[in-house]
Amino acid sequence: MTDELKAHGLQFDNSFADQLEGFYVPWKAEKVDHPTLLHWNDTVAQELGWEGDLQPAVLASVFSGNQSIEGMKPIAQAYAGHQFGGFSPQLGDGRALLLGEVVNSNRERHDLALKGSGPTPFSRGGDGRAAIGPVLREYLIGEFMHAVRIPTTRALAAVSTGESVYRNGPLPGAVLTRVASSHLRVGTFEFFAARRQNDLLKKLTEYTIQRHCPNLEQSNHPELDLLEHVSRQQAQLIAKWMSVGFIHGVMNTDNMTISGETIDYGPCAFMENYRPNTVFSSIDTQGRYAYDQQPSIGLWNLSRFAECLIPLVNQSDQAAAISAATEVLEPFMDHYKDAWIREFGRKLGLSNAAVADQAMIQDWLHLLQTDQVDYTLAWRGLVDEWKSPSDALASLFSNHDKLTSWLQQWKTRLSQESVDPQTITDTLESANPLFIPRNHHVEHALESATNDNNLEPFENLLRVISAPFQDHEGMAELATPADAEFTACYKTFCGT
Numbered sequence: 409m410t411d412e413l414k415a416h417g418l419q420f421d422n423s424f425a426d427q428l429e430g431f432y433v434p435w436k437a438e439k440v441d442h443p444t445l446l447h448w449n450d451t452v453a454q455e456l457g458w459e460g461d462l463q464p465a466v467l468a469s470v471f472s473g474n475q476s477i478e479g480m481k482p483i484a485q486a487y488a489g490h491q492f493g494g495f496s497p498q499l500g501d502g503r504a505l506l507l508g509e510v511v512n513s514n515r516e517r518h519d520l521a522l523k524g525s526g527p528t529p530f531s532r533g534g535d536g537r538a539a540i541g542p543v544l545r546e547y548l549i550g551e552f553m554h555a556v557r558i559p560t561t562r563a564l565a566a567v568s569t570g571e572s573v574y575r576n577g578p579l580p581g582a583v584l585t586r587v588a589s590s591h592l593r594v595g596t597f598e599f600f601a602a603r604r605q606n607d608l609l610k611k612l613t614e615y616t617i618q619r620h621c622p623n624l625e626q627s628n629h630p631e632l633d634l635l636e637h638v639s640r641q642q643a644q645l646i647a648k649w650m651s652v653g654f655i656h657g658v659m660n661t662d663n664m665t666i667s668g669e670t671i672d673y674g675p676c677a678f679m680e681n682y683r684p685n686t687v688f689s690s691i692d693t694q695g696r697y698a699y700d701q702q703p704s705i706g707l708w709n710l711s712r713f714a715e716c717l718i719p720l721v722n723q724s725d726q727a728a729a730i731s732a733a734t735e736v737l738e739p740f741m742d743h744y745k746d747a748w749i750r751e752f753g754r755k756l757g758l759s760n761a762a763v764a765d766q767a768m769i770q771d772w773l774h775l776l777q778t779d780q781v782d783y784t785l786a787w788r789g790l791v792d793e794w795k796s797p798s799d800a801l802a803s804l805f806s807n808h809d810k811l812t813s814w815l816q817q818w819k820t821r822l823s824q825e826s827v828d829p830q831t832i833t834d835t836l837e838s839a840n841p842l843f844i845p846r847n848h849h850v851e852h853a854l855e856s857a858t859n860d861n862n863l864e865p866f867e868n869l870l871r872v873i874s875a876p877f878q879d880h881e882g883m884a885e886l887a888t889p890a891d892a893e894f895t896a897c898y899k900t901f902c903g904t
C-alpha cells in the first residue's frame with residue numbers, strides 16, 4: 409500500500425492548521441496492528457463529499473490513522489478547561505487528532521478527527537487510546553441526537569485496532585472518526601486566556617467569528633456579539649437535551665463547543681423514570697451535572713467563556729468590560745426558558761407554544777415525577793392518546809384522577825390551535841421519539857461487542873435510534889424501559 413491515498417472526493421482546506429500556528433502541535437497517529445472496519449457511516453460520508461468505494465480494509469487503514477489521504481494535515485489541538493469546577497490549564501488532544509477540515513460542495517466545513525489514535529504531547533500520562541465500548545457509545549448517541557434534530561458531532565467510522573487497551577483489564581481497542589462543525593471549545597479560549605496571550609486570543613476570536621458567525625465580522629464589538637451568539641446557541645441546545653431526557657454527564661468547559669454542537673459522549677445517559685435530579689456518572693458524586701442542573705451549568709460555562717473575552721472587550725477599563733459581558737449573559741435563562749417552552753410545547757403538539765402554556769407543561773412533568781413514570785413512554789403515550797384514546801397511557805400512572813383532569817385541559821388547549829388535527833398528530837409524532845438509546849440496551853450492545861465480538865445488538869440499536877419516531881417491526885423490546893433495579897444501580901464512567 410502507498411502511504412498517501414487519493415482524496416476520494418474529500419476537499420481538504422485546513423484553516424485551523426494554516427491560520428492558527430501556535431494553537432496546536434503537528435502530530436501523527438500511532439500505527440495499529442490489525443485495523444478492522446466496525447462501521448462506516450455512508451450518509452455522513454456522502455455529506456462530506458466522499459466518492460468512490462474503497463475496500464473496508466483500506467477504510468480501516470485510513471480511519472485508524474495507519475494511512476493518510478491527500479490533503480490531511482494531522483494536528484493535536486491545545487485547550488484547557490474547567491473540570492468539575494476546577495481549572496486545568498492544559499488538557500488538549502491527548503488521544504485525538506484533527507486530520508483536517510473538509511469543505512463539501514455546499515461550502516459546508518467540517519472537522520475530521522480521530523479519537524483513540526495514540527498518545528500526543530497532551531496525553532499527560534494517558535495511553536492515547538480508546539476502548540471499543542466508548543467508541544461505539546459515541547457512535548450510537550451521536551446518531552440518535554442527529555435523528556432527533558439535536559446539534560451534534562457525528563461518527564464517520566469506527567475501526568477496531570486489533571490491540572488491547574488496559575483499563576481495569578484488557579479491552580479491545582478502537583478508533584472513532586468524529587465529524588464536527590469545529591472542535592473549538594470554551595476550553596480553547598481558556599488555554600490562551602490563562603496564559604494572558606491576548607494577541608492569540610484576538611486571533612482565535614477572529615477565526616471563530618469567520619468560521620461560525622461571519623455576519624459578525626463587521627461588528628463594532630465582535631467579542632460581545634460572539635458571546636451572545638454562543639449563549640443563544642447553548643440555551644437552545646440544552647433545552648433540546650432536556651426535551652429527550654439527555655444527561656450529558658460531564659459538562660466541563662472543554663466539552664462545551666462554540667458551534668453549539670453536543671460533543672463528547674462519555675458518561676452520558678438518558679433518563680428513564682422522570683426524576684429531575686437524576687445523575688448516572690460514577691464520578692459526579694455531588695450531582696453537579698444532574699439533569700436539572702444542565703441549564704445553570706451551561707450559564708456557568710458561558711461565564712468562564714465571558715471571562716476569557718474580557719481583556720478583548722475593553723483593555724483599558726476592566727470594570728466596564730465585565731459589566732458589558734455580564735449584561736450579555738443576563739438573558740441566558742430567558743433564552744433557555746423560551747427554547748424550553750418551544751421544545752416542550754411541540755412535545756404537547758403545539759406548533760407555537762407560549763409562556764401561557766408553561767404551567768400546563770410543568771403540571772404534566774409533575775404528574776410524571778409523582779408517579780415515577782418512564783419519561784419517553786409517557787410522552788409517546790400522548791401521541792397515542794391523541795390519535796386513539798385508550799387505557800394505555802393511564803396504565804403508566806397510579807393517580808388516574810389527576811391524569812384525567814390534566815388530559816382534559818390539554819385537549820381543550822389543542823382544540824384552540826388553529827391547525828387541523830393531522831398537523832397536531834405530525835407535531836406530536838415528530839417530537840416524541842418511540843426509541844431512545846436506553847441505557848440497558850446501550851450497555852448490552854457495548855458488552856456484546858467488547859466480550860463476544862458480536863456487533864449485531866449494536867447494529868440493531870443503531871438502526872432503530874437512527875429513525876426513532878417510527879415503529880420498527882420486531883424491535884419493540886428496544887423501546888421498553890429497564891427494570892427499576894437496573895436504573896437505580898446504573899453508573900456510567902468517563903469514556904476512555
Ligand code: AMP
Binds near residue numbers: 531532535
Ligand atoms: P474527555 O474526558 O474525553 O473530555 O477528556 C479530557 C482530557 O483527558 C482531554 O485532554 C483528553 O485528551 C484527555 N484524555 C482522556 N482519555 C485519555 C487517554 N486515554 N489518553 C490520553 N489522554 C486522555
Ligand code: MG
Binds near residue numbers: 663672
Ligand atoms: Mg472532552
